[in-house]
Amino acid sequence: MKILLSCLMLTLLLLPPAALGEAADMPEWEYPLAPEILENKAGFITLVNRQHLLDSDYAPQDLTVINVRCVSSIRGDMLRKTALDAMRRMFEAADADGMTLYLKSVYRPYSTQSYMYKNRLSKVGRDDGVVAYPGSSDHQTGLGADILNLEWTRKDGMTPAFGQTAEAQWMDAHCAEFGFIIRYMEDKEEITGIIYEPWHLRYVGKEAARYIMDHHLSLEEFDEEWHAYIADWEARGGDFSALLRQRAIPTPAEVLFITEEGEEEVSLFH
Ligand SMILES: [Zn+2]
Numbered sequence: 001m002k003i004l005l006s007c008l009m010l011t012l013l014l015l016p017p018a019a020l021g022e023a024a025d026m027p028e029w030e031y032p033l034a035p036e037i038l039e040n041k042a043g044f045i046t047l048v049n050r051q052h053l054l055d056s057d058y059a060p061q062d063l064t065v066i067n068v069r070c071v072s073s074i075r076g077d078m079l080r081k082t083a084l085d086a087m088r089r090m091f092e093a094a095d096a097d098g099m100t101l102y103l104k105s106v107y108r109p110y111s112t113q114s115y116m117y118k119n120r121l122s123k124v125g126r127d128d129g130v131v132a133y134p135g136s137s138d139h140q141t142g143l144g145a146d147i148l149n150l151e152w153t154r155k156d157g158m159t160p161a162f163g164q165t166a167e168a169q170w171m172d173a174h175c176a177e178f179g180f181i182i183r184y185m186e187d188k189e190e191i192t193g194i195i196y197e198p199w200h201l202r203y204v205g206k207e208a209a210r211y212i213m214d215h216h217l218s219l220e221e222f223d224e225e226w227h228a229y230i231a232d233w234e235a236r237g238g239d240f241s242a243l244l245r246q247r248a249i250p251t252p253a254e255v256l257f258i259t260e261e262g263e264e265e266v267s268l269f270h
Contacts, residue, residue, distance in 0.1 A: 026242070049193065063081075067084070144201070176210045
């Protein structure tokens with residue numbers, strides 16, 4: 001016990017004085033998602049659209065070659081690892097429910113998007129919204145993917161009619177369980193600037209996906225909502241960076257100790 005108490009005292013001594021003081025002064029965090037999710041360290045909730053462009057040299061660091069069922073033209077293409085792992089679990093769950101999904105398009109570098117955009121411009125003579133402006137594509141994040149059923153992989157193009165298929169409806173109902181959202185929803189076209197794309201899923205992480213899908217939000221609306229929450233919370237005396245620092249410090253009850261035998265780990269207050 002003596003060794004445990006001295007560890008606790010050491011822990012308290014090591015806490016920066018500011019971290020202890022800040023706790024009392026800040027208003028309660030009441031947003032339904034944890035501050036760490038909104039900190040967006042991994043970029044999972046990053047909004048990318050015509051107003052929020054990615055740099056031409058932006059490429060995710062953890063791209064991994066896809067290892068789920070896909071159309072042959074994208075073999076060797078990549079997704080960010082976390083999104084890919086989640087995708088594999090989603091495909092397995094879909095299989096179990098008798099839904100056979102196919103990846104049609106995954107990570108797309110800026111250069112490819114730029115080439116496709118210029119091609120479309122010269123073909124139709126104007127930006128008709130079919131090919132995303134370079135830097136505005138969700139595919140450049142490495143977290144967005146187009147997913148179809150077998151029948152639709154054989155069609156020339158994709159249309160909102162895909163939404164009526166059993167596979168699209170399954171994805172709409174279950175994607176959030178794996179951390180995905182329907183990025184371009186049917187009644188959000190004016191907000192997203194993109195037509196309804198029941199095939200385009202975007203990884204945002206499980207908690208954010210559950211929240212976004214339950215509240216039927218576009219990523220644009222979600223982005224605006226949580227930024228507004230932080231702005232309001234800070235106007236009431238909160239300090240978001242300080243809150244994150246504070247939460248990163250384990251509370252005494254969470255600190256694990258090594259006993260004198262050096263083997264067993266125990267938590268002080270359990
Ligand atoms: Zn897409």
